[in-house]
Amino acid sequence: MATMTGQTALSLEVQSFADKTIASHQGKPGALLGILESMQERNPHKYLSTEVLEYVADKTDLPLAQIYSVVTFYALFNLEPQGEHTISICRGTACHTRGSRNLLQRLRLELGLPDMGEEGADKVCVTTPDGKYSLRTVACFGQCALAPVVEVDHVIYGHMNEQTLKRELEHLGHGGKRA
Numbered sequence: 001m002a003t004m005t006g007q008t009a010l011s012l013e014v015q016s017f018a019d020k021t022i023a024s025h026q027g028k029p030g031a032l033l034g035i036l037e038s039m040q041e042r043n044p045h046k047y048l049s050t051e052v053l054e055y056v057a058d059k060t061d062l063p064l065a066q067i068y069s070v071v072t073f074y075a076l077f078n079l080e081p082q083g084e085h086t087i088s089i090c091r092g093t094a095c096h097t098r099g100s101r102n103l104l105q106r107l108r109l110e111l112g113l114p115d116m117g118e119e120g121a122d123k124v125c126v127t128t129p130d131g132k133y134s135l136r137t138v139a140c141f142g143q144c145a146l147a148p149v150v151e152v153d154h155v156i157y158g159h160m161n162e163q164t165l166k167r168e169l170e171h172l173g174h175g176g177k178r179a
Protein backbone atom coordinates (compact mmCIF):
# COMPACT_ATOMS: atom_id res chain seq x y z
CA MET A 1 0.00 0.00 0.00
CA ALA A 2 1.26 3.49 -0.83
CA THR A 3 1.93 5.62 2.24
CA MET A 4 2.15 9.33 2.97
CA THR A 5 5.84 9.09 2.25
CA GLY A 6 5.17 7.55 -1.14
CA GLN A 7 6.41 4.12 -0.09
CA THR A 8 4.73 1.11 -1.59
CA ALA A 9 4.83 -2.66 -1.12
CA LEU A 10 5.48 -3.06 -4.84
CA SER A 11 8.83 -4.47 -5.82
CA LEU A 12 11.30 -2.14 -7.50
CA GLU A 13 10.91 -4.14 -10.66
CA VAL A 14 7.14 -3.62 -10.75
CA GLN A 15 7.58 0.07 -9.93
CA SER A 16 10.03 0.48 -12.74
CA PHE A 17 7.74 -1.33 -15.18
CA ALA A 18 4.85 0.89 -14.05
CA ASP A 19 6.94 4.05 -14.44
CA LYS A 20 7.94 3.11 -17.97
CA THR A 21 4.39 2.12 -18.89
CA ILE A 22 2.95 5.35 -17.53
CA ALA A 23 5.58 7.39 -19.35
CA SER A 24 4.94 5.62 -22.65
CA HIS A 25 1.20 6.30 -22.44
CA GLN A 26 1.49 9.91 -21.34
CA GLY A 27 -0.77 12.27 -23.30
CA LYS A 28 -2.24 9.47 -25.40
CA PRO A 29 -5.97 8.87 -25.70
CA GLY A 30 -7.12 6.02 -23.50
CA ALA A 31 -3.87 6.24 -21.54
CA LEU A 32 -5.32 4.94 -18.28
CA LEU A 33 -6.86 1.89 -19.96
CA GLY A 34 -3.57 1.10 -21.68
CA ILE A 35 -1.60 1.47 -18.46
CA LEU A 36 -3.96 -0.77 -16.51
CA GLU A 37 -4.02 -3.35 -19.27
CA SER A 38 -0.22 -3.54 -19.36
CA MET A 39 0.01 -3.77 -15.59
CA GLN A 40 -2.51 -6.58 -15.48
CA GLU A 41 -0.83 -8.43 -18.35
CA ARG A 42 2.49 -8.27 -16.56
CA ASN A 43 1.11 -9.88 -13.42
CA PRO A 44 1.52 -13.68 -13.53
CA HIS A 45 -1.98 -14.05 -12.06
CA LYS A 46 -3.45 -11.49 -14.45
CA TYR A 47 -4.96 -9.10 -11.96
CA LEU A 48 -4.54 -5.60 -10.57
CA SER A 49 -3.65 -5.51 -6.90
CA THR A 50 -4.62 -2.67 -4.60
CA GLU A 51 -0.95 -1.70 -4.44
CA VAL A 52 -0.74 -1.41 -8.22
CA LEU A 53 -3.89 0.71 -8.41
CA GLU A 54 -2.59 3.00 -5.67
CA TYR A 55 0.76 3.32 -7.37
CA VAL A 56 -0.84 4.17 -10.72
CA ALA A 57 -3.13 6.72 -9.01
CA ASP A 58 -0.14 8.28 -7.32
CA LYS A 59 1.99 8.49 -10.45
CA THR A 60 -0.76 9.66 -12.80
CA ASP A 61 -2.25 12.11 -10.32
CA LEU A 62 -5.66 10.57 -10.82
CA PRO A 63 -8.05 9.94 -7.94
CA LEU A 64 -7.99 6.31 -6.80
CA ALA A 65 -11.81 6.28 -6.97
CA GLN A 66 -11.65 7.11 -10.68
CA ILE A 67 -9.23 4.26 -11.31
CA TYR A 68 -11.45 1.86 -9.40
CA SER A 69 -14.47 2.92 -11.40
CA VAL A 70 -12.61 2.16 -14.65
CA VAL A 71 -11.39 -1.21 -13.38
CA THR A 72 -14.83 -2.24 -12.19
CA PHE A 73 -16.56 -1.00 -15.35
CA TYR A 74 -14.52 -3.03 -17.84
CA ALA A 75 -14.94 -6.78 -17.61
CA LEU A 76 -11.39 -7.35 -18.83
CA PHE A 77 -9.89 -6.12 -15.58
CA ASN A 78 -9.54 -8.41 -12.58
CA LEU A 79 -9.19 -7.43 -8.97
CA GLU A 80 -8.50 -10.99 -7.84
CA PRO A 81 -5.76 -13.40 -8.91
CA GLN A 82 -6.88 -15.41 -11.93
CA GLY A 83 -6.44 -19.10 -12.63
CA GLU A 84 -3.88 -20.55 -14.98
CA HIS A 85 -6.68 -21.12 -17.51
CA THR A 86 -9.71 -18.94 -18.06
CA ILE A 87 -13.01 -20.17 -19.39
CA SER A 88 -15.60 -17.54 -20.22
CA ILE A 89 -19.19 -18.41 -21.00
CA CYS A 90 -21.46 -16.00 -22.80
CA ARG A 91 -24.73 -15.36 -21.01
CA GLY A 92 -26.22 -13.03 -23.61
CA THR A 93 -29.69 -13.68 -24.96
CA ALA A 94 -28.69 -15.67 -28.06
CA CYS A 95 -26.34 -17.90 -26.09
CA HIS A 96 -28.81 -18.29 -23.26
CA THR A 97 -31.46 -19.41 -25.74
CA ARG A 98 -29.04 -22.00 -27.06
CA GLY A 99 -28.17 -23.52 -23.73
CA SER A 100 -25.32 -21.52 -22.21
CA ARG A 101 -26.85 -21.93 -18.76
CA ASN A 102 -26.46 -25.71 -18.96
CA LEU A 103 -22.87 -25.30 -20.10
CA LEU A 104 -22.20 -23.10 -17.11
CA GLN A 105 -23.76 -25.62 -14.73
CA ARG A 106 -21.77 -28.43 -16.32
CA LEU A 107 -18.55 -26.49 -15.89
CA ARG A 108 -19.30 -25.73 -12.27
CA LEU A 109 -19.80 -29.42 -11.66
CA GLU A 110 -16.67 -30.42 -13.56
CA LEU A 111 -14.54 -27.91 -11.71
CA GLY A 112 -16.10 -28.59 -8.33
CA LEU A 113 -17.38 -25.05 -7.96
CA PRO A 114 -20.50 -24.47 -5.87
CA ASP A 115 -23.84 -24.04 -7.59
CA MET A 116 -25.11 -20.57 -6.79
CA GLY A 117 -28.63 -21.20 -8.08
CA GLU A 118 -30.53 -18.75 -10.25
CA GLU A 119 -28.69 -15.81 -8.78
CA GLY A 120 -25.33 -17.13 -9.81
CA ALA A 121 -26.29 -17.90 -13.39
CA ASP A 122 -25.56 -14.53 -14.92
CA LYS A 123 -22.58 -12.95 -13.28
CA VAL A 124 -19.83 -15.35 -12.43
CA CYS A 125 -16.17 -14.70 -11.78
CA VAL A 126 -14.69 -17.45 -9.67
CA THR A 127 -11.39 -19.32 -9.46
CA THR A 128 -10.87 -22.89 -8.29
CA PRO A 129 -9.07 -23.12 -4.94
CA ASP A 130 -6.01 -24.69 -6.62
CA GLY A 131 -5.70 -21.60 -8.83
CA LYS A 132 -5.91 -23.65 -12.00
CA TYR A 133 -9.18 -22.47 -13.56
CA SER A 134 -11.10 -19.23 -13.59
CA LEU A 135 -14.68 -19.41 -14.70
CA ARG A 136 -16.47 -16.27 -15.73
CA THR A 137 -19.47 -15.08 -17.62
CA VAL A 138 -19.59 -12.32 -20.21
CA ALA A 139 -22.58 -10.33 -21.45
CA CYS A 140 -21.95 -10.95 -25.18
CA PHE A 141 -18.90 -11.78 -27.29
CA GLY A 142 -20.46 -10.12 -30.33
CA GLN A 143 -20.51 -13.51 -32.06
CA CYS A 144 -24.19 -14.27 -31.54
CA ALA A 145 -24.51 -16.23 -34.81
CA LEU A 146 -22.16 -18.80 -33.25
CA ALA A 147 -24.21 -19.20 -30.07
CA PRO A 148 -23.58 -20.67 -27.62
CA VAL A 149 -20.12 -19.15 -27.44
CA VAL A 150 -17.39 -20.07 -24.97
CA GLU A 151 -13.88 -18.65 -24.78
CA VAL A 152 -11.08 -20.84 -23.49
CA ASP A 153 -7.76 -19.08 -22.89
CA HIS A 154 -8.63 -16.34 -25.40
CA VAL A 155 -9.77 -18.76 -28.11
CA ILE A 156 -13.41 -18.42 -29.12
CA TYR A 157 -15.43 -21.58 -29.66
CA GLY A 158 -18.82 -21.32 -31.34
CA HIS A 159 -21.73 -23.79 -31.23
CA MET A 160 -20.30 -25.19 -28.03
CA ASN A 161 -21.83 -28.29 -26.50
CA GLU A 162 -21.10 -30.30 -23.37
CA GLN A 163 -18.99 -32.93 -25.16
CA THR A 164 -16.72 -30.38 -26.82
CA LEU A 165 -16.43 -28.47 -23.58
CA LYS A 166 -15.40 -31.62 -21.74
CA ARG A 167 -12.81 -32.32 -24.43
CA GLU A 168 -11.40 -28.80 -24.13
CA LEU A 169 -11.13 -29.25 -20.37
CA GLU A 170 -9.23 -32.47 -20.91
CA HIS A 171 -6.87 -30.63 -23.25
CA LEU A 172 -6.18 -28.23 -20.42
CA GLY A 173 -5.24 -31.16 -18.24
CA HIS A 174 -8.43 -31.44 -16.27
CA GLY A 175 -8.95 -35.00 -15.16
CA GLY A 176 -12.65 -35.15 -14.36
CA LYS A 177 -15.28 -34.20 -11.87
CA ARG A 178 -14.10 -32.78 -8.62
CA ALA A 179 -17.52 -32.35 -7.06
Ligand code: FES
Binds near residue numbers: 093143
Ligand atom coordinates in the same frame (compact mmCIF):
# COMPACT_ATOMS: atom_id res chain seq x y z
S1 FES B 1 -25.18 -13.47 -26.96
FE1 FES B 1 -23.49 -14.80 -26.89
S2 FES B 1 -22.16 -13.96 -28.38
FE2 FES B 1 -23.81 -12.59 -28.33
